[in-house]
Amino acid sequence: MNSYNLTHLKALEAEAIYCLREVAAQFENPALLFSGGKDSIVMAYLAKKAFYPGRVPFPLVHVDTGHNFPETIEFRDKFVKDINATLIVGSVQQSIDEGKVVEEKGFNASRNALQTVTLLDTIESNKFDAALGGGRRDEEKARAKERFFSHRDDFGQWDPKNQRPELWSLYNGRKHMGEHFRVFPISNWTEMDIWQYILMENIEIPSIYFSHEREVFERDGVIYADSDFMNKRDTEKVEKRVVRFRTIGDMSCTGAVESSASTLEDIINEVAAARTTERGTRADDKRSEAAMEDRKKQGYF
Amino acid sequence: MEKHNNSAYLNMELLRFTTAGSVDDGKSTLIGRLLYDSKSIFQDQMDAVEESSRRRGDENVNLALLTDGLRAEREQGITIDVAYRYFATPKRKFIIADTPGHIQYTRNMVTGASTANLAIILIDARKGVIEQTCRHTFIASLLGIPHIVFCVNKMDLVDYSEERFQEIKAEAEAFAAKLKVKDFHFLPISALEGDNVVNRSEKTPWYEGPTLLYLLENIHIASDENLIDCRFPVQYVIRPQSNEFHDFRGYAGEVAGGVFKVGDEVAVLPSGFTSKVKTLELNGEQFEEAFAGMAVTMTLEDEIDISRGDMIVRVNNQPESTQDVEAMICWMNEKGMTPGGKYAIRHTSSDARCMIKEVQYKMDINTLHRLEDDKQIAMNDIAKVKLRVTKPLFVDKYETNRHTGSFILIDEATNVTVAAGMVL
Numbered sequence: 001m002n003s004y005n006l007t008h009l010k011a012l013e014a015e016a017i018y019c020l021r022e023v024a025a026q027f028e029n030p031a032l033l034f035s036g037g038k039d040s041i042v043m044a045y046l047a048k049k050a051f052y053p054g055r056v057p058f059p060l061v062h063v064d065t066g067h068n069f070p071e072t073i074e075f076r077d078k079f080v081k082d083i084n085a086t087l088i089v090g091s092v093q094q095s096i097d098e099g100k101v102v103e104e105k106g107f108n109a110s111r112n113a114l115q116t117v118t119l120l121d122t123i124e125s126n127k128f129d130a131a132l133g134g135g136r137r138d139e140e141k142a143r144a145k146e147r148f149f150s151h152r153d154d155f156g157q158w159d160p161k162n163q164r165p166e167l168w169s170l171y172n173g174r175k176h177m178g179e180h181f182r183v184f185p186i187s188n189w190t191e192m193d194i195w196q197y198i199l200m201e202n203i204e205i206p207s208i209y210f211s212h213e214r215e216v217f218e219r220d221g222v223i224y225a226d227s228d229f230m231n232k233r234d235t236e237k238v239e240k241r242v243v244r245f246r247t248i249g250d251m252s253c254t255g256a257v258e259s260s261a262s263t264l265e266d267i268i269n270e271v272a273a274a275r276t277t278e279r280g281t282r283a284d285d286k287r288s289e290a291a292m293e294d295r296k297k298q299g300y301f
Numbered sequence: 302m303e304k305h306n307n308s309a310y311l312n313m314e315l316l317r318f319t320t321a322g323s324v325d326d327g328k329s330t331l332i333g334r335l336l337y338d339s340k341s342i343f344q345d346q347m348d349a350v351e352e353s354s355r356r357r358g359d360e361n362v363n364l365a366l367l368t369d370g371l372r373a374e375r376e377q378g379i380t381i382d383v384a385y386r387y388f389a390t391p392k393r394k395f396i397i398a399d400t401p402g403h404i405q406y407t408r409n410m411v412t413g414a415s416t417a418n419l420a421i422i423l424i425d426a427r428k429g430v431i432e433q434t435c436r437h438t439f440i441a442s443l444l445g446i447p448h449i450v451f452c453v454n455k456m457d458l459v460d461y462s463e464e465r466f467q468e469i470k471a472e473a474e475a476f477a478a479k480l481k482v483k484d485f486h487f488l489p490i491s492a493l494e495g496d497n498v499v500n501r502s503e504k505t506p507w508y509e510g511p512t513l514l515y516l517l518e519n520i521h522i523a524s525d526e527n528l529i530d531c532r533f534p535v536q537y538v539i540r541p542q543s544n545e546f547h548d549f550r551g552y553a554g555e556v557a558g559g560v561f562k563v564g565d566e567v568a569v570l571p572s573g574f575t576s577k578v579k580t581l582e583l584n585g586e587q588f589e590e591a592f593a594g595m596a597v598t599m600t601l602e603d604e605i606d607i608s609r610g611d612m613i614v615r616v617n618n619q620p621e622s623t624q625d626v627e628a629m630i631c632w633m634n635e636k637g638m639t640p641g642g643k644y645a646i647r648h649t650s651s652d653a654r655c656m657i658k659e660v661q662y663k664m665d666i667n668t669l670h671r672l673e674d675d676k677q678i679a680m681n682d683i684a685k686v687k688l689r690v691t692k693p694l695f696v697d698k699y700e701t702n703r704h705t706g707s708f709i710l711i712d713e714a715t716n717v718t719v720a721a722g723m724v725l
Contacts, residue, residue: 004560004592005523008315008394014596017583018555021537021596025609025650049584050596053549054541137385144384163382165408165633167415167721169555170647170709174716188396190387200311 009197012189016043017050018169019148019185023130024050024057026173027181030130031088031123034060034080036072037248038205039134041079042194043186045203047132048083059086061131063119065112066093067229067250075206090122106231112253120156123180130173130181138190148187154178191246192271199264211244211262222255246271313389316522319398319413319446321437322423327454331423331492332386332399335514338499341388383413392518407440407666407681408633411721414444415707418522421450421513426459426489430472432667438473439666442480443629443683443723445703447525449477449485450516456505457491463507479669481700488513526593527702531559531567532620532695533613534649534705539598551582551598552607557649557704558697559615560592561599569605570612570622570695576603593704610651612695612705620695620705626655626688627725628699629664631681634712634719638678644719648694648708655710659687685725699723 006014020043023030032047034040047056060080080087092114095101100121101114123131137144145160149171152158164172173181186194198205215226217236224230226238229252243256244267261267322328335341386397398413400406414420420441424434441449451473459465466489477485488497489505490513496502499514511519539551561567565578579600581591591597599613607613614620632638638657646655662671664683671685678684699706710720 003523004526004528005314006594007311008313009311011315011594014555014594017596018536021553025537050553051537051539052584052598053543053546053551054539138387144386145382160382164718165412165721167412167709167718168703168707169416170707172647172709172711172716172718174645174711176716188385188387190389190394192389193394196311 009193009200012186012193013046013049013197015169015188016046016185019171019183020047020050020132022149022171022173023132023183023185026171027130029126029128030058030132030183031061031126031128032056032058032132033119033134034062034076034087035134035248036062036068036076036079036206037134038194038198038209039136039186041203041205042189042197043132043134044079044083044085045201046185056083056085058132059088061088061090061122061126061128063090063115063122064092065115065250065252066091067227067252069206069208069225069245069248069251069254071206071208072248075204079204088122088126090118092118094118095121112250116156123156128180129175130183132183132185134186135182135184136189136191136194137187146182146184146187148184149173150182150184151175152180152182156180158182192268195264195268195271199268206248208245208248209267211242211260211266213240214243214256215239216241216243216256223258224255225251227251313391314393314522315396316393316419316517316520317396317398317417318419318421318517319400319410319417319441320421320423321400321410321441322421322433326423326425327492328399328423331421331452331454331490331498332397334492334495334498335397336386336388338495339388339390339514341386383409390514390518395517406436407631407683410437410440411444411631411633414441414446415703415721417444417446418525419448419450419517419520420446421452424451424453424469424473426453426455426465426469429469430476434473435476435669436666438477438482439480439669442477442482443631445699445723447483447522448520449482450513451485451487452490452492452513453487454490454492456489456496457494461489461496461502461504463505466508486510486516488516527558527697528560528593529558530618530620530697530702531561531565531615532557532697532702532705533561533599534651535607535609535611535613536650537609538607549600550604551600552613553596553598554650555596556591556593558593558702559618560590561613562590563588566616567601567613568616568619569607570614570619571693572605572607572611574603574605575616576601576605578602610649612649612651614695620697622693622695624690624693625658626690626694626696626708626722628686628688628708628722629683629725630678630686630710630720630722631683632678632720633680634717635680636712636719637680638720640676643713645711645713646688646690646694646708646722647711648696649705651694653691653694654713655688655690657686658689661685661687688722696724698725 095118101117135143147166215238216223217238244259261270384399388395400409400413422437453469470487490497497512535552535554537553568575579602581588581597583597643656646653660676662673663675697705706724708722709718712719
């Protein structure tokens with residue numbers, strides 16, 4: 001007799017595809033937030049699956065801090081072409097030039113927080129009523145409280161204490177004019193699930209996830225890639241090391257790990273043995289215990 | 302370094318479970334132990350929790366801080382909302398819906414229970430079956446959770462007494478017998494000491510059953526879905542209109558019941574037109590059959606007008622098509638139900654409006670008594686109601702199919718989900 005039970009990766013895939021299709025059906029003008037990181041790559045890949053042989057019925061939106069790893073941008077452009085999708089870029093540099101935000105100063109300056117303004121502007125100017133994100137509940141404790149369909153008011157704010165109950169898979173995307181939704185189809189995936197799925201489906205990812213030699217320097221125990229955007233103290237020495245990145249944010253807040261993992265199998269073994277979460281390499285989360293919650297309330301993704 | 306086994310990982314099943322009980326029952330300790338003993342807590346998470354515990358002046362490391370993710374929760378030391386936790390063993394991946402025991406209990410437990418295969422209900426061995434145990438068990442059975450595991454916790458505080466365990470078991474069995482619970486289990490454990498959680502305890506030689514983790518890893522879940530009655534609610538219609546796929550017309554959806562096979566004779570509701578399944582596919586991959594839980598794209602032999610909200614079923618096995626629905630509902634909003642009020646209703650992929658025609662009774666969930674005179678429905682209340690819907694819904698009883706037997710009510714002014722409904 002056949003077994004009519006899905007493996008956990010297939011069950012997670014089905015759940016995400018169901019969610020993506022709900023978004024296409026319930027919203028008039030959705031968009032998929034695409035950073036070029038592994039989570040958004042998996043999500044865009046799932047979107048392609050969900051609507052095949054039709055095109056993905058929404059554009060990919062990249063909020064560009066201007067401080068990207070060059071490898072990510074190169075990957076992004078090829079990926080978008082391969083899946084025949086439309087790309088819209090929201091520029092943090094433009095928000096700065098227009099005086100909407102002010103660049104942070106000092107050694108730990110990052111454009112991470114500034115993204116929120118650009119993101120909300122991009123949502124508003126394109127009249128997007130839903131923004132799909134690759135956030136996962138296992139990533140961070142504020143994200144653990146997110147719904148699949150997460151309501152945002154007309155200022156783009158999240159009200160975590162007063163969320164809509166979400167039952168079964170009956171997602172409620174009803175809203176008033178000016179409000180929008182953030183939708184998280186891969187809410188229930190863990191870092192390990194993402195990597196196993198990438199391996200199972202043979203999905204291409206940016207090269208900086210794999211081990212490579214790079215000019216780096218260390219600050220507060222975090223290894224940063226050296227670049228023109230980074231203000232370094234005199235005591236911080238740049239040296240060549242063999243590293244890879246567990247997450248991809250912008251260069252000013254994403255730390256590397258020393259690693260020789262050069263294949264997906266190597267990465268999976270490393271993740272299986274890891275004793276710190278992937279966001280342990282993210283300076284943006286370390287600003288305070290509720291750093292993520294505070295940013296999310298203001299409209300951060 | 303221990304080598305991670307990839308091929309085993311690719312064959313794992315997924316089990317969703319919910320935990321019910323208050324902080325005092327040792328729920329956080331139990332979850333903490335499962336996560337810790339399965340190596341699912343990371344060092345930086347543990348460091349952060351230790352640091353917060355110290356700052357708060359807690360005596361021990363407070364594992365509840367792992368799940369209490371919001372600032373307000375940590376400040377007040379309470380859990381406001383359902384939190385989801387993840388862990389995996391080589392056999393299964395687990396999703397825990399951890400529901401708070403304090404405020405808005407019913408609302409949160411109903412939310413967590415709606416997608417669970419299994420519920421863990423904690424009983425304090427010193428207190429035995431109390432009102433709260435009955436409440437949790439009732440909600441678990443109302444939401445149709447197929448497996449209930451009663452963990453008699455704090456066995457260390459009753460000297461691991463078999464007599465005490467049997468006494469509690471008999472009490473809980475007597476209560477559960479009044480409910481429609483398909484499968485239940487009893488375990489003597491100590492979450493604090495780790496007895497019978499992950500490892501077998503030497504202190505309960507009289508207990509011959511499995512440990513909690515063994516049970517979670519091995520309990521049979523393949524038949525939790527309805528594999529008999531074929532139901533395919535259409536979510537979205539795929540029409541590429543490209544040169545290559547000019548005439549392609551695919552119906553996207555998740556199989557909500559049964560096993561569809563290529564060549565099956567099907568009927569489309571509400572039109573009643575019949576056709577045959579031409580293909581079952583996803584991303585170009587072709588399947589011979591598609592079973593409950595699979596997300597696929599279906600094509601039919603004939604061109605029929607089908608849109609979102611329609612349901613594809615087997616010709617000789619159809620759901621009830623009705624505008625009059627009798628259901629149990631759980632009210633989830635601070636603003637109570639308006640008698641005779643109109644609400645938006647969502648059932649599978651179908652949207653309509655409905656009117657509350659009658660509240661038949663309200664349930665006292667501690668005693669299971671029906672309150673036929675009290676018809677004021679407020680937050681956390683569970684009631685039996687009759688609804689009149691503006692168009693026919695294609696429903697099954699909730700106890701035969703959780704997908705086609707469930708619905709939500711939405712307040713049309715605020716757009717907020719105000720009730721969960723289960724078709725009787």
